[in-house]
Amino acid sequence: MAKNANLGAAKNAKNDEFYTQYADIQKEVNAYIEYNPDIFRGKTILLPCDDPEWSNFTKFFAQNFEFFGLKKLISTSYAIESKKYKTDWQPTLFETGNPMYNVEKSRIKGKIFTLTHDTNANGRIDIDDLQWSYLEGDGDFRSAEVTALRDEADIIITNPPFSLFREFLAWILEGTPKQFLIIGNQNAITYKEVFPLIKENKMWIGATGNGSDMVFGVPKGAEVAESDRAKAARLGYVGDYTRLGNSCWFTNLDHGRRHQPLQLMTMADNIKFSRHKEIKGIGYQHYDNYDAIEVPYTDAIPADYEGTMGVPISFLDKYCPEQFEIVGMCENEDLYHLKTRVYTTAECKQAYMNKFNKAGTYDLNASGVITRDRIQEKVYQRILIRKRQ
Numbered sequence: 001m002a003k004n005a006n007l008g009a010a011k012n013a014k015n016d017e018f019y020t021q022y023a024d025i026q027k028e029v030n031a032y033i034e035y036n037p038d039i040f041r042g043k044t045i046l047l048p049c050d051d052p053e054w055s056n057f058t059k060f061f062a063q064n065f066e067f068f069g070l071k072k073l074i075s076t077s078y079a080i081e082s083k084k085y086k087t088d089w090q091p092t093l094f095e096t097g098n099p100m101y102n103v104e105k106s107r108i109k110g111k112i113f114t115l116t117h118d119t120n121a122n123g124r125i126d127i128d129d130l131q132w133s134y135l136e137g138d139g140d141f142r143s144a145e146v147t148a149l150r151d152e153a154d155i156i157i158t159n160p161p162f163s164l165f166r167e168f169l170a171w172i173l174e175g176t177p178k179q180f181l182i183i184g185n186q187n188a189i190t191y192k193e194v195f196p197l198i199k200e201n202k203m204w205i206g207a208t209g210n211g212s213d214m215v216f217g218v219p220k221g222a223e224v225a226e227s228d229r230a231k232a233a234r235l236g237y238v239g240d241y242t243r244l245g246n247s248c249w250f251t252n253l254d255h256g257r258r259h260q261p262l263q264l265m266t267m268a269d270n271i272k273f274s275r276h277k278e279i280k281g282i283g284y285q286h287y288d289n290y291d292a293i294e295v296p297y298t299d300a301i302p303a304d305y306e307g308t309m310g311v312p313i314s315f316l317d318k319y320c321p322e323q324f325e326i327v328g329m330c331e332n333e334d335l336y337h338l339k340t341r342v343y344t345t346a347e348c349k350q351a352y353m354n355k356f357n358k359a360g361t362y363d364l365n366a367s368g369v370i371t372r373d374r375i376q377e378k379v380y381q382r383i384l385i386r387k388r389q
Helices: 002-012 022-035 056-063 103-108 144-152 162-173 186-190 195-199 226-234 267-273 313-318 345-356
Strands: 044-050 072-077 111-115 131-134 155-158 179-185 215-217 241-243 247-251 292-294 308-312 324-329 369-372 375-378 382-387
Touching (some): 022 056, 022 179, 044 056, 044 144, 072 144, 144 162, 179 186, 195 324, 226 241, 308 313, 345 375
Parallel strands (some): 044 155, 292 308
Antiparallel strands (some): 111 131, 179 247, 308 382
8 A cells, every 4th residue: 555655646746757877877977987887888778767768777777788787777667657748649650660569468468678689689788689568567666566666776866756766776775785876965964764775875975976067858748847957958958858956866876076075174274264153263163962063164174173073965076985974964753862951842933933032942852053153053954974993
C-alpha cells in the first residue's frame, strides 16, 4: 500500500519529470574519468527511470561505450500510461519502424535497451548497436524484473523522480552494494535516510556540486515558473526547459575534487578581514542549544578552531573528508545527541512573541539558535563539523 501511495504521489506531481542535458552528464562523468580512467572499465551500467529513445544518459554512455571500456549498458523506460504527461505522446520513429512495434504494448509496457557488442558490423560499438524489447511490466524500478537488472549491474546512473528519491536510494542500497551516480534535490541532504550516509562517508556530493547551473528539459505542458524558464533561456535553452538551482549529483564514486582541502584563514584573520558583515569586526557567535559556533558561510570556516562548527549544507560541495569530520546536524530529533538544550513549548511561544510581537510558536528545537540583541534567532539548516587532527 505504501509503495502504491508513493507512486501515486509521483504521478500527480506537477513537475517530477526532468530530462538531464548531455553537457551536464558529460561534465560530471568526465571528472570521474580524469580521476580514475578505468573507473567504468569492465562494468555493467544500468540506467533505470530512463527514456532510452531520447535520453541523454543513454546517448552519452552508448557513444562512449568503447572509450570507457564498458562490459554492458542497460537502459529501461517507464510505460507512458504510467506517467502524468502523456496527452501529447507519440511513439518515436525508432520504435514504429521496428518489426517488434506493438501499439498496445507501446503504451502500457516499459522498454529495455541493451548494448554489448557491434551488431551492425561497422567495426565499432556505439548507439547504433542498441538492441531493445518490451519489458513484461511498466518499468517501475521496484518491479522484480528491473530489480533483477539492478542486481546484475555494477553501477546505477540516472535522474530519478525527485518525489521518489528516498525510495529510489533505498532500492539501490538493498542487497549487494552498488556504486551509483544520481541526481536529486539538494534538500535531500537533510533527509534522515540520506544524511547518515553522508556523515559515514558512504555517499557524497558529485564532482560538479550544487554551484553549477543545471538545466533540465520538461514535458510539454509542465508548469514551469517564468523566472526558471528565463534562467534556462539565458543559458541557451529556449522552450520546454527549466533551471533547477537546488539540484545536485549524489554518488559513492570517488572524484578528485572531494580530496582538495579548503584554503581557509585563521579565526583572528576572519574577524579582521572577512568580507561577511556577520563576522568582520564581530566574531563568531555560539549557539544557545549546541556546543558549537555559527559559521554562516563556507569560506568563513576558521582554519584554527578545534571545536564544533555549524556550517551551511552547501559546505558539502567543498567537503574534504581528510580535512573535516561531520559529527551531526542541527535538527529536531537530536539523532546524534548533540543538543545542549531543548526548549519548552512556553519558551518557543515567548521567543515568537519577542521576535514578531504577536502570539505564535517559534520552533527553536528545529535548528541552531543564537541570541542577537536579546532576540532568539533560528539559523538556516546547519551541518556540524570538526577539524580533523
